[in-house]
Structures are given as structure tokens and as C-alpha cells.
Amino acid sequence: MPSPAELLGRLVRFVGEILGASSLRFEIGPTLVVLGVVLVLLQLVARPVSRWVTSDAAGLAGIGRAMALAAESGTDAVVSLGGAGITRTTDSLGRLQTLAALPILGHVARAAARSGIPLRVLTNDPIAGVMAAATVDAAHASTATLERQRRSRIVMVGEGRPTIAGLAMTTRARPAAAFAVGSLREEALLHLDGLRASAGSLATASAEAAQAPSLLLAGGAVLIGPEPFQAAADLRSDVEERTMVLAANRLIGLAIAIILLGSILVLAGIADLADFLTGTGRG
Amino acid sequence: MRRPTLTALVVIVGLLLIADLLVVNSALGQLAGIVVDAAILVAAGAALAGVGALGARRIADLWRRRGDPVAATFVLVGIGVMLVAGLRPGSSGTGDPAVQWLIAALLVPIGASLFGLLFVTTLGAARRSLAMRSREATLLVAAAFVTTILLVPLSGEVGAWLSGVAGWSLAVPIGAVFRGLLIGIGLLTAVYAARTLLGMGAADD
Numbered sequence: 102m103p104s105p106a107e108l109l110g111r112l113v114r115f116v117g118e119i120l121g122a123s124s125l126r127f128e129i130g131p132t133l134v135v136l137g138v139v140l141v142l143l144q145l146v147a148r149p150v151s152r153w154v155t156s157d158a159a160g161l162a163g164i165g166r167a168m169a170l171a172a173e174s175g176t177d178a179v180v181s182l183g184g185a186g187i188t189r190t191t192d193s194l195g196r197l198q199t200l201a202a203l204p205i206l207g208h209v210a211r212a213a214a215r216s217g218i219p220l221r222v223l224t225n226d227p228i229a230g231v232m233a234a235a236t237v238d239a240a241h242a243s244t245a246t247l248e249r250q251r252r253s254r255i256v257m258v259g260e261g262r263p264t265i266a267g268l269a270m271t272t273r274a275r276p277a278a279a280f281a282v283g284s285l286r287e288e289a290l291l292h293l294d295g296l297r298a299s300a301g302s303l304a305t306a307s308a309e310a311a312q313a314p315s316l317l318l319a320g321g322a323v324l325i326g327p328e329p330f331q332a333a334a335d336l337r338s339d340v341e342e343r344t345m346v347l348a349a350n351r352l353i354g355l356a357i358a359i360i361l362l363g364s365i366l367v368l369a370g371i372a373d374l375a376d377f378l379t380g381t382g383r384g
Numbered sequence: 385m386r387r388p389t390l391t392a393l394v395v396i397v398g399l400l401l402i403a404d405l406l407v408v409n410s411a412l413g414q415l416a417g418i419v420v421d422a423a424i425l426v427a428a429g430a431a432l433a434g435v436g437a438l439g440a441r442r443i444a445d446l447w448r449r450r451g452d453p454v455a456a457t458f459v460l461v462g463i464g465v466m467l468v469a470g471l472r473p474g475s476s477g478t479g480d481p482a483v484q485w486l487i488a489a490l491l492v493p494i495g496a497s498l499f500g501l502l503f504v505t506t507l508g509a510a511r512r513s514l515a516m517r518s519r520e521a522t523l524l525v526a527a528a529f530v531t532t533i534l535l536v537p538l539s540g541e542v543g544a545w546l547s548g549v550a551g552w553s554l555a556v557p558i559g560a561v562f563r564g565l566l567i568g569i570g571l572l573t574a575v576y577a578a579r580t581l582l583g584m585g586a587a588d589d
Contacts, residue, residue, distance in 0.1 A: 119409065119411065122409060122410070122411075123407050123408060123409040123412070124407075124408045124409075125406065125407060125408070126405065126406055126407060126408045127406070132406055135405075135406060136406075138574075139402070139578070187427075188427040188430070188431060193573075193577075194569070194573060197573055197576060197577060197580070200576070200580055201576055226434075227430040227431045227433060227434025227435070227437075228426075228427055228430045228431075230434060231430055257434050257437060257438045259438065259459070261491070261495065262495075263494070263495035263498045263499065266498065267498055273452075287499060287502075288498075288499070290502055290505050290506055290509060291498060291499070291501060291502060291505055294505045294508070294509060308569050308572075308573070310562060310565040310566055310569060313565065314524055314528075315509075317513075317518075317520050317521050317524055318506070318509040318510060318513050318521055318524065318525075319509060320509075320512065320513060320516060320518060320521070325565075326565040326568050326569055327565075327568035327569045327571065327572035327573075330569075330572035330573065330575070330576040331572060333576070
């Protein structure tokens with residue numbers, strides 16, 4: 102039986118052999134750049150809550166009210182995960198939007214579970230369906246409402262982007278609130294128009310830049326551009342934290358205004374604001 | 385509710401794929417290949433299970449007389465026809481002429497007809513947005529109206545001027561907004577992808 106020192110020696114040799122048999126895929130410069138980007142990203146993602154944003158653009162804070170209305174009217178709520186899915190033939194941006202929709206689905210599912218509202222999740226991808234089911238189950242488990250779990254359902258609408266839009270346009274159910282979160286492309290306006298016609302309220306979120314006008318025209322609360330990715334980190338912020346961020350935002354705004362004003366005054370030759378503030382201009 | 389084992393698995397797989405991107409090593413490449421193949425197999429299995437569940441659900445709808453019987457019948461007939469076309473003896477699968485015909489002559493035209501409604505729904509949405517006095521939508525409709533005027537095909541000096549203004553508006557103000565959106569999307573996509581690869585969930589998980 103080898104001693105611990107021999108084991109350590111073998112391990113070092115093994116790692117050395119692996120390193121010796123390896124080479125960098127890129128040159129040293131690009132590799133360091135990639136590692137640098139990863140380090141910067143790690144710095145950004147280590148903070149669980151977004152730093153400078155306290156908006157509620159998609160009305161996510163008002164989900165509780167929407168669920169109360171649904172409870173009063175005895176209807177359900179609908180969450181559409183968009184037309185991209187995860188395993189369908191689509192690009193990474195579309196897939197990532199589906200993944201970014203899951204935390205928002207979890208937020209809606211927890212509110213629905215607390216209010217006893219059945220949730221209907223529309224998807225055209227089986228893996229997204231499985232993940233949505235797990236998200237809804239987790240929401241019921243975290244709110245101790247497992248007895249209500251069976252009332253919610255995941256609807257696999259079939260393959261293709263037009264399919265989910267067609268279902269939204271032809272469904273006879275009238276949910277109290279509808280949420281369309283995920284990749285919405287050429288079918289966006291049809292999809293949102295269908296949901297809007299039947300639902301009491303509509304909230305939409307998509308990072309497809311070309312479809313931002315469709316989301317704005319559909320009405321309701323909207324998250325466009327990078328906001329859907331931001332919303333996942335913005336879902337829960339304590340009141341004190343939001344107040345601090347709001348105060349910091351105002352200070353940043355004030356500082357930018359002073360810099361702009363000072364620049365204009367200097368360019369116009371009226372006064373040098375920096376000299377005035379630091380007292381160096383008076384000799 | 386976080387499951388440490390799953391999170392650890394996600395982090396390990398994420399780091400493995402990043403390492404394989406940066407380092408050329410046959411063992412590492414094989415390991416990454418196994419992980420990717422396993423993911424593809426799981427996805428394929430889930431796709432089959434999803435289709436099976438869809439069919440079973442529609443059969444149950446018809447059996448228990450609930451939901452929309454016409455829609456359920458269409459779904460089952462569609463699944464059946466496609467299965468027969470692709471799996472019958474002598475069929476060449478997805479490349480079979482019968483399967484190709486079903487897609488080219490039925491699915492694609494149905495989808496195209498649906499997209500034909502976009503003209504009507506866009507006008508309806510614009511009218512509704514104006515009626516609701518939504519600030520953003522009003523600005524959007526006004527910009528669309530101006531752009532439509534600029535794109536009117538006129539000849540002569542006026543037409544050239546309109547065309548020049550249309551090209552400038554597309555390249556400068558609209559291009560600036562679009563590029564700004566794309567830069568923001570790119571940055572947060574990278575951040576969100578890193579969060580996903582490293583198993584970092586939402587703040588209220």
C-alpha cells in the first residue's frame with residue numbers, strides 16, 4: 102500500500118502529465134483576455150441583487166393585486182414562456198431568455214400559490230415544460246401549499262413559434278392576468294394580441310430588440326432590451342436597500358448634471374466651475 | 385429552494401465546458417463531449433416524453449369529454465399522420481417525400497397565413513395604443529407615420545430628399561437606439577449566462 106507521500110507524488114506527476122499533454126486553444130493574450138472577462142463577470146454576478154436599478158417596469162410588484170383579482174373572479178393566470186424553448190432549433194439568446202423567464206415564473210407561481218390561483222404555463226418545448234413544472238412545484242413547496250399543486254398545469258402547445266401564437270389567439274379561457282416572458286420574435290404581436298384580448302391584465306418581457314415595438318404596442322407592463330435579464334435579480338429587494346439605491350441614483354444624476362453644467366460653462370467661457378468649487382481660480 | 389447537489393453539478397459542468405473552450409486536451413475534450421452527448425440524449429428523451437404526454441392528454445380529453453374535442457382530434461390526427469408518414473415501412477424518415485409534403489404543403493402555409501394577420505393586428509394595436517393615450521406607444525406610432533411618409537416612392541428632388549432623410553434616420557437615431565439596446569442585451573446576456581453556468585439563481589430562490 103503506497104504511503105501518503107507516494108500518493109501525493111503520483112498525484113503531482115499525474116497533474117504534470119496532463120498539463121504536459123495540454124496546450125492553449127488560443128494564444129496567451131486572448132486566453133488572458135477571456136479569463137479577465139470571466140473575472141469581471143464573476144465580480145458582477147457575485148452580487149445577487151442589481152445595484153443601480155430600482156424600477157418596477159413590468160409591474161412585477163403588482164402581481165399580488167392581479168392574483169387577488171383572479172381569486173375574486175375565480176379565474177386562473179397564464180404565463181407564456183415565449184417561442185424559443187431550450188432544446189428547439191434556435192439561437193443562444195432565445196434559449197437564455199427562456200432560462201431568464203424561469204425566475205419570473207417562480208415569482209408569479211409563488212404569488213399564485215399563496216392566493217390559491219391555478220397557473221397555466223404555455224410552452225412549445227418539452228425541456229422548458231419540465232423546468233417550468235419543477236419551478237411551479239418548488240413555488241408550492243416554498244409556500245407550503247402542496248395541496249394546490251394539482252390545479253396548476255403546464256401546457257405543451259406543440260412545435261413552432263406560430264403554434265403558441267395561434268393557441269393564444271384562439272383560446273376561449275379568460276385568465277385574470279397574463280404574463281408573456283421569453284423570446285418573442287415574428288409572432289410577438291399575434292401572441293400578445295391573443296393574450297391581451299382574453300386576459301384582464303398583461304405583462305410582457307422579451308430581450309428581442311427588433312420586437313420592442315410589438316411589446317410597446319401590446320400595452321400593459323413591459324420589459325424590453327436587457328431588462329428581462331435584470332428583472333431576475335430585481336425580484337426581491339428590501340425596502341431599505343431600494344431606498345439606498347434610489348438615493349444613490351439621485352446622487353449620480355446630480356453629479357452628472359453638475360459635470361454637464363460645468364462643461365457647458367467652461368466651453369462658453371463664462372466660468373470655470375472646477376476652479377470655483379476648489380477655490381483655485383481666485384488666485 | 386436550492387438543491388446543493390444539482391447546483392454543484394451545474395457548476396462542475398459549466399467549469400468543464402469553459403475549460404474545454406480554453407484548453408486543448410484530449411481527455412478534457414472527451415469528457416466535455418460525453419457531457420454534451422448526455423445533454424442531447426436527455427433532451428431527445430424529454431422531447432419524446434413531451435410528445436407522448438401531449439398525445440396522452442388529448443386522448444384523455446376526448447375520453448373524458450373535457451376541453452375542446454375538435455382541437456384534441458386535430459392534434460391526434462396530426463401526430464398520427466406525421467408518424468405514419470415517417471415510420472411506415474420503406475419511409476426514409478424526416479427526409480421522406482410524404483413528410484416533406486406535410487411540412488411544405490400544410491405546416492408552412494398555415495404558419496404563413498397566421499403571419500398574414502400581422503398587418504391587421506399591428507393596425508389594431510396602434511389604434512388601441514392611441515386610444516389608451518400611452519406615451520411610448522403614441523411616440524412609436526408617430527415615428528412609424530413619419531417613416532411611412534419618408535418611404536413614399538417619389539421621383540425628382542423631393543423623392544431624393546425624402547430618401548436621404550429616411551436613410552439618415554435609419555442610420556443615426558434608430559441605429560443608435562438599436563445599437564444601444566443590443567450592447568445592453570449583450571452585456572446582460574453574458575452576465576446571465578455566467579450566472580447560469582455557475583449555478584447562481586435568482587435572489588429570492
